[in-house]
Amino acid sequence: MPAMENLLLTLWIALMLFRYIRTIVGMYTYIFYRPKPIQTTPTYTTNDVTVIVPTTFKSATELTHCLRCISACSPAAILVVTAVANVSLVEQICSLKTFRSVEVLGVEKLNKRLQMIKALKQVNTDIVVFADDDVFWPEQYLHYLLAIFEDPSVGAGGTRQRVRRNSGLFINFWNFLGISYLERRVWNNITTNAIDGSISTLSGRTSAYRTRILKSEEFFRYFTNDSWRGRPLNTDDDKCLTRYVYSHGWAIVIQADSRSVIETTLEDNPKFISQCLRWARAHWRGNFTVMENETYWRSGRYWWGLYVVYVGQFQTPALLVDGLLFGLLYCVLQGSAFQWSACYALICWMLFTKTAKLIPHLLRYPQDLLWLPAGIVFSYVHGILNIYALLTLTNTTWGSQSLAVLERARATQEAVVPLLQTALCENENYQEPKIGMLLK
Structure with missing residues (x-):
């Protein structure tokens, strides 16, 4: 294997372990x-x-x-x-x-x-x-x-x-x-x-x-x-x-x-x-x-x-990290008969990890599977929101409610x-x- 491919493979393995070892260990811990x-x-x-x-x-x-x-x-x-x-x-x-x-x-x-x-x-x-x-x-x-x-x-x-x-x-x-x-x-x-x-x-x-x-x-x-x-x-x-x-x-x-x-x-x-x-x-x-x-x-x-x-x-936005993982694997297996099979397997793994934490809820309410694809998309959008939040840390307001309005009496005596x-x-x-x- 050429030196560049070795380097890319090493980077892919390191990033995979860094990103997903906490997920695997977390699954085991949550269950037991x-x-x-x-x-x-x-x-x-x-x-x-x-x-x-x-x-x-x-x-x-x-x-x-x-x-x-x-x-x-x-x-x-x-x-x-x-x-x-x-x-x-x-x-x-x-x-x-x-x-x-x-x-x-x-x-x-x-x-x-x-x-x-x-x-x-x-x-x-x-x-x-x-x-x-x-x-x-x-x-x-x-x-x-x-x-x-x-x-x-x-x-x-x-x-x-x-x-x-x-x-x-x-x-x-x-x-x-x-x-x-x-x-x-x-x-x-x-x-x-x-x-x-x-x-x-x-x-x-x-x-x-x-x-x-x-x-x-x-x-x-x-x-x-x-x-x-x-x-x-x-x-x-x-x-x-x-x-x-x-x-x-x-x-x-x-x-x-x-x-x-x-x-x-x-x-x-x-x-x-x-x-x-x-x-x-x-x-x-x-x-x-x-x-x-x-x-x-x-x-x-x-x-x-x-x-x-x-x-x-610092693993955010997820879209960037997951995209990098996909790109590295694609390059490592360039020209291989297993290239797309491996890439599809990686996508399935990513989707599974974004679903695993919701399994208890989905077992209680299987009809909510209807929203699962949209929820996965939003999980990637949320990563972008995280970056925006990082750039606006001086905003310390509550955001979803006005305290000044809520300080007033909720009703007149009548x-x-x-x-x-x-x-x-x-x-x-x-x-x-x-x-x-x-x-x-």
């Missing part, structure tokens, strides 16, 4: 990883938990659903933090539904970090759980979540997540993209965390922490002074929390038990693109901040995360009763995610 067991006499019970729900109060119905699920899990306290203008309305919703142990706090300006800190100062339990206002917990959720704290070295953790599938036999394109995004994200988090305890981001949709880690003036200063190139950050709060926990020597664990899967909603319309850009910018900013200011990411303890999270992030009736009526038709529903 076992969740944390619940102890007969657990160290922590629901009486040791305070749940904090920072909310923009974008949807009265969604917040009502969320609080209904959380209340059913019987935490010691629930602290809801919203704009001052809407405190009274949220209190009335909680009063009418007789939610357990709910206190509503107000802030003048909607800022998730300040909302979280305002509530943190009132926490008196050993464990604090942050929950977004668009998440829905299954029965006995806290029992499974608290199992991670049986290990005294664990300072924080979360569980598996799933985007709520819209009702009906067939869903729209945007709902499928949201489902696909979170299925892949959770798959990556579970596998890297299972191997060496690393994780790119402990998702803020629902995350649990030992209160003593966060309830301190040191953390409050750290959290509120987070910035990117001199620009204060309201976004990226979960990235900041993840970084703080790791940098203080604590472990983070993902509870992979299928009975602890939370549901959430994402934009099921073109606004989903704005969400993707915000997440991508947070991903780049968070990783670069860790690489600049921390040392744990390159330690021997998190060797797998170093490869998957920090080195692997409209409060109709709004409450609508929210509660819609809530009565809603069923919390049951364990059986999540396993099917």
Whole structure:
């Protein structure tokens, strides 16, 4: 074989291993990883938990659903933090539904970090759980979540997540993209965390922490002074929390038990693109901040995360990398009888790797195969969005919602009763995610 062909073959093998060894190892880990067991006499019970729900109060119905699920899990306290203008309305919703142990706090300006800190100062339990206002917990959720704290070295953790599938036999394109995004994200988090305890981001949709880690003036200063190139950050709060926990020597664990899967909603319309850009910018900013200011990411303890999270992030856009793999193989086998057979096999492998993480969802809803080709195309488009996000990191806005608008009162006094009736009526038709529903 000529020297040039040898070089191209070596490059192809190296790039294939670099790109796909994490996928192969991840598949094995995902299949055989076992969740944390619940102890007969657990160290922590629901009486040791305070749940904090920072909310923009974008949807009265969604917040009502969320609080209904959380209340059913019987935490010691629930602290809801919203704009001052809407405190009274949220209190009335909680009063009418007789939610357990709910206190509503107000802030003048909607800022998730300040909302979280305002509530943190009132926490008196050993464990604090942050929950977004668009998440829905299954029965006995806290029992499974608290199992991670049986290990005294664990300072924080979360569980598996799933985007709520819209009702009906067939869903729209945007709902499928949201489902696909979170299925892949959770798959990556579970596998890297299972191997060496690393994780790119402990998702803020629902995350649990030992209160003593966060309830301190040191953390409050750290959290509120987070910035990117001199620009204060309201976004990226979960990235900041993840970084703080790791940098203080604590472990983070993902509870992979299928009975602890939370549901959430994402934009099921073109606004989903704005969400993707915000997440991508947070991903780049968070990783670069860790690489600049921390040392744990390159330690021997998190060797797998170093490869998957920090080195692997530069495998974008996928269209370029996959195109390079195809081009190298085509050139290496130029004139060979196996040239096109090998190229077709490579394409099939690439398509399989982009589908593998969705297999659990597709087994539950085989009709969603209808959107799979479009989902694969979007996965390549997403790589281009990643590059655009990298070039626009100074954009730190939420993107899909206006906080200034949400700071206003959701209703005049005359409209409060109709709004409450609508929210509660819609809530009565809603069923919390049951364990059986999540396993099917």
